[in-house]
Amino acid sequence: MKKIATITASVITAGVLCYLGLSGYIWYYDSQRIKKNDVRLSAVAENNKVLSFFNEKGCDYCHTPSAELPFYAAFPVAKQLMDYDVQLGYKSFNLQSVRTSLIDDKPVSQSGLNKIEWVMQHQTMPPTRYVALHWAGGVSDSERIEILNWIKHQRERYYASADTAAKHRNEPLQPIPKKLPVDERKAALGFRLYHDARMSGDSTISCAHCHA
16 A cells, blocks of 8 residues: 555656646746747837737747747647647637737737637636646736727727717727718719629629619
8 A cells, every 4th residue: 555655656746747847848938939039020019019918928829820839749649739729729810910910000800809809808818728838828817908908999999980989989899880981983883883784694684683
């Protein structure tokens, strides 16, 4: 019985040491990667802050197509697990388009903002198993608030119309504006095309024939 207890304790100790060693290496690797990639890419301070957040949390590991992974990513089992996470993460959300928009100071797509907002509000990212190894990958409450405020600023700057009420300006789906600018020439062209039978395959029926 004593021998079994000794073996069990040894196995547990070895497991803990392996975990601490691997986690320590990952922490060092992440720290070096952050320093290497810590470049101010945008002329807008708020955009750089968000870019730094994505970089520090390692979001690019699973949400960009060509992130540089640690050496153990080539090992059996680890490779299968990480390949699965990367494929699933990239399929769910492509962070590269968000990064490009921030660097160029252009609007992040509404779908991109909505996805980031959802995971921040529901605290589904990063996954627990990721934070268990990437100690710096956790997101604090203050960081969540900062990201949510950035999303709010993006919506107000790019998507909310002038006549949108204040309580609706941060909605994922913006209300239809009461007034829209109309180009009379484009409207006239659209009317002509809509009633032009040449738009059909055999030039005998117009869109308006069925949809007027």
